[in-house]
Amino acid sequence: MxxxxxxxxxxxxxxxxxxxxxxxxxxxxxxxxxxxxxxxxxxxxxxxxxxxxxxxxxxxxxxxREVSLDEAIEISEIRRVVEGLVAARAAERLTDADASRLKSIGQQMRTAVETGEAGTYSDLNAELHATLREIARHEMANRIIAQLRGQMVRHQFALSRVPGRSVASLAQHEAVIDAVVARDPAAAETAMQAHITSVIEALRALGR
Amino acid sequence: MxxxxxxxxxxxxxxxxxxxxxxxxxxxxxxxxxxxxxxxxxxxxxxxxxxxxxxxxxxxxxxxREVSLDEAIEISEIRRVVEGLVAARAAERLTDADASRLKSIGQQMRTAVETGEAGTYSDLNAELHATLREIARHEMANRIIAQLRGQMVRHQFALSRVPGRSVASLAQHEAVIDAVVARDPAAAETAMQAHITSVIEALRALGR
DNA sequence: ATCTACAAGATTGTTAGCAATCTCGTTGAC
DNA sequence: GTCAACGAGATTGCTAACAATCTTGTAGAT
Structure with a gap:
């Protein structure tokens, strides 16, 4: 090796x-x-x-290396702005096929929440974010996000176990999808930032 | 060694x-x-x-490694959102001493432009950005910015030689300082993003 | 029982040298 | 003249082993 x-x-x-x-x-x-x-x-x-x-x-x-909660919050703050950029750019570059794909992911996420499949929801969550990055094709943003993701995995696991977290995030994910599919970059960015602001708040709540 | x-x-x-x-x-x-x-x-x-x-x-x-113009533009797009976050946070965390310092830098920058000292202006530009980062104290943002900066140095040199660039950026820098000193995070973020948007546009113009 | 000193073992840091691979220049064929 | 093949030299990749440093356990003193 x-x-x-x-x-x-x-x-x-x-x-x-x-x-x-x-x-x-x-x-x-x-x-x-x-x-x-x-x-x-x-x-x-x-x-x-x-x-x-x-x-x-x-x-x-x-x-x-241990990533403290404070650091996880800072990382999420960076993710908020960088993934906002990605969402906005996805909204600019979207094809019809892309739109279909995003809608499909959104529907599957709703189903997963309704049937209580947390693991599936989590996978779809990752898939949604990855799809947005593919659509956006912003190499540097992808690099930074990939690097930050590795450092967040533990806290993400903790978050995924917070009761009601899936339900709360579903609406936010759907708002992101809607804005991107509507080809509205500003709305897409705002929706993504609102979503990750909610992640940050949940992280903060973990510390209390 | x-x-x-x-x-x-x-x-x-x-x-x-x-x-x-x-x-x-x-x-x-x-x-x-x-x-x-x-x-x-x-x-x-x-x-x-x-x-x-x-x-x-x-x-x-x-x-x-050679950093292409396209990559430099992507890097600047990341800088735009991350330095916007830094400016907003500086506006939240500012002390009176910080405010004095920023104002002083702004005045020196104006003097440098008026007396045609491009090198001094460039140093003050760096100092302004560094000071904002110190005030903001966002460790992760600082890390990312430091890393990106190394990759941009060549294009920054090219930019600094564009006639009129200092004059154009001075007003933008002053707007950032004013917003931060006014402790207005949203305005600070907007002003910093407008400044770096201008950098991006200048970079794009280099390619034509 | 607690604390200190010391030695042995564990682990990391680095060296010198060899193997593997690439580059470039020369020679020969066409 | 051009192109291909080959060999020598340059450079990178890696190994085995040793040196340096840290950690832990034991023994002795109090």
Whole structure:
């Protein structure tokens, strides 16, 4: 396994909770776990450190970096403005096929909420956001969002378990879809920002 | 010199134009240039690759990454929303001392434009943006802005040489200062976004 | 029982050198 | 003259091993 593969595998392992915040990431253990040599493991650790998923201290090795609630809120504030930009741009670039697709996702989300399928809703949530990014085709925004997402996974999990969260977010997602499909960039941006403001508020409520 | 020092030195060298876009960054030459061993140079190259300043291809080494005009425009679009967030937050968090400082910078900028000191204006421009970031204290925004800045330096240089650019931007900067000092977050955000929209337009004009 | 000192083991940081790959220049064929 | 093949040199990728640093457990003193 080369360093890019280790990096991908380790990132996924962290995102899925196999390695938890503050956990030591011992090189020799990672070599065994991923079937790689130290060279590749060290390179992967360096990259994941640059990404903010891992922290390293000289002579003391690497740990999964813990993202505080305050930091999660700041990250969400950045997401609010950047995903607002994405939504606005999607509204500008939308094709008819895109519109159909967004409507379809919206309908599936409503069904998932009505039938109480939280996992499906969560998947569709991710799919909606990804679709907007595809439509918008703003490379730099995509890069930033991808990077920030890795750091938020734990808090997102916590949020998804808040009762009523799906119901609340459904209306917001639908508003985003409606505005984008209406090809109204300003409304799309506003709707997306309102949605993520609601995420921020829910995060703040977690801290109380 | 350790890898952090090489990274800083190499970043600075790239930003100041010692190494130009597309230029090969040969490890052994960098070792000599920075008085470092290959280990440190390779680590620095890896980090600067993650930062987007350098690109590396397997077995073919590293080059200074060229940032296209299109990418510069996308970067500026991100800056527009993120620096808008910073301006709004600065407006919320401003102290009286902060206000005095911003006003002082604004006055110096006006003087620089009136006396035709483009270099001074450019420095003050950077200082204004940095001061807003200090006031806002949004760690994640600062990180993103710092990273994007490194990638924009070449296009910023091109912009600063556009005749009349300083005069045009002075009014915009003053509008930002006024809104922040007035503790009006929405106006601050709008003013900052208008300023960077103007940057984006100037960038687009460079391509024609 | 608690605290300190020390040594052993664990782990990270780095080196020197070799293997692998690419680039470029030269030569020969057409 | 152009193009292809080959070899030498340049450069990157990686290894094995050693040095440096930290952590933990044990023994001894109080």
């Amino acid at each position: 080369d360093d890019a593969q280790v990096r991908e595998a380790l990132r996924e392992a962290i995102l899925r909770g196999e390695f938890v915040p503050r956990q030591r990431l011992v090189e020799v253990d990672l070599c065994e776990r991923f079937g790689a040599r130290r060279f590749a493991v060290r390179a992967a650790l360096q990259d994941l450190t640059a990404e903010g998923l891992v922290e390293r201290q000289p002579n003391r090795g690497a740990r999964v | 350790d890898d952090a020092q090489v990274r800083e030195a190499l970043r600075e060298a790239i930003l100041r134009g010692e190494f130009v876009p597309r230029q090969r960054l040969v490890e052994v030459d960098l070792c000599e240039r920075f008085g470092a061993r290959r280990f440190a140079v390779r680590a620095a190259l890896q980090d600067l690759t993650a930062e987007g300043l350098v690109e590396r291809q397997p077995n073919r080494g590293a080059r200074v």
